[in-house]
Amino acid sequence: MNKILLHVCCAPDLVLAHKRLKEENIEYDTFFYNPNIYPEKEYIKRYEAFKQLKKMWKFKELKSEYNHEEFLELMKNVDVKNEKERCYKCMYQRMEKTAQLAKEKGYKIFSTTLLSSPRKSHDEIKRIGNELANKYNIMFYYNNFRSNNAISEGAKFCKANNIYRQQYCGCEFSLIEAEQLRKKSYEQRKERLKKVLDFDFEHLMNKELLKIPEELYPKYLYENGLEIIKDLKPRIIIIKKDIARDLKIKNGRNKIGNWKSKFIVI
Known part of the structure; x- marks a missing residue:
């Protein structure tokens, strides 16, 4: 198989994808494109974790500049309280940029580490991937990177190698939602303990x-x-x-x- 251009959403998800691709003897170059991440200091943390893996595994990176305005522009016509709609648009934006770059640079195949995430729908990712494959006349590579207890193994790898693992999906909307869930969980635990x-x-x-x-x-x-x-x-x-x-x-x-x-x- 030709070398893949692999969109990387975060280091922990790359850990899972890297293992599976190596098992399949598939080579890849990377594209860390995530304008959704907020705030910038969080983007830096995630990018530095990605660079740790780059140093370990010596893969090639196609550079991308951080521009959160691209994501905010995308969200102007989206109901940001609708997580399903918001996340679909966000995944589409990142995967389309990857497909465009892959076509431009002569890659025959593109994929994404979003396929590692326990929070993402594989049906939606495949739908986006296949649509972009037809649009840009390029192949989308699908693999269930998170199968066979991969998430647990990946977590252990990250902990052993001091790889940063984020606590929320990425954007400011998911950050607010994660904080609301933490507060709700805290209050529920407190009520149980009071008894x-x-x-x-x-x-x-x-x-x-x-x-x-x-x-x-x-x-x-x-x-x-x-x-x-x-x-x-x-x-x-x-x-x-x-x-x-x-x-x-x-x-x-x-x-x-x-x-x-x-x-x-x-």
């Missing part, structure tokens, strides 16, 4: 380091289970050996429902 904790606990929520039993008496865990820790959501928990044994907690990362945290048993 089982009879002391002022809010200073323990989202703590970097939670000590058990010094800051959270174990009786609450014995009576109500580990969901309390999940709702407090500390990054690291230091816990006494006898309490850990009672609660069947091992040293290292433990999963509570769909949430994981690091426990240090002493």
Whole structure:
């Protein structure tokens, strides 16, 4: 297969795409084109993470300048509160720019790391890709980069190699929505904790380091289970050996429902 021009939306998604393309013995050059990202300091963080991978894997990059006005111009005739419509237009803009550049530079095939994202519809990406393929007389390469537990493996790779992983999709509208979801989640967790904790606990929520039993008496865990820790959501928990044994907690990362945290048993 001819070399692909690969649109890169972010470093974590490139990790998944790179692995799959190498497994298929497909070579690629990259195009980091994302005018949607806001603010500029966030764009810089994501671009620097991309450059970390470029240094590691030695792929070619076709340069693009950051111009958020291009995205805002696109959004003028879009209902920005309609996430589906907004995201479709945004993906189309980035993929079309990639297809145009691929055609101009003599590539026969283009693709996108948006196919790695757990938040994006593959049906929509394929629809856009096929439409652009017909429009520019170029081939669109489809692959489910996120299949076979790739997202989990990619997250581990990013953590091990200190690759920045963003907390929201990219634009100012998604940033607002992400913040609203965080606030809603925080309030829901706080309401659940009020039902089982009879002391002022809010200073323990989202703590970097939670000590058990010094800051959270174990009786609450014995009576109500580990969901309390999940709702407090500390990054690291230091816990006494006898309490850990009672609660069947091992040293290292433990999963509570769909949430994981690091426990240090002493």
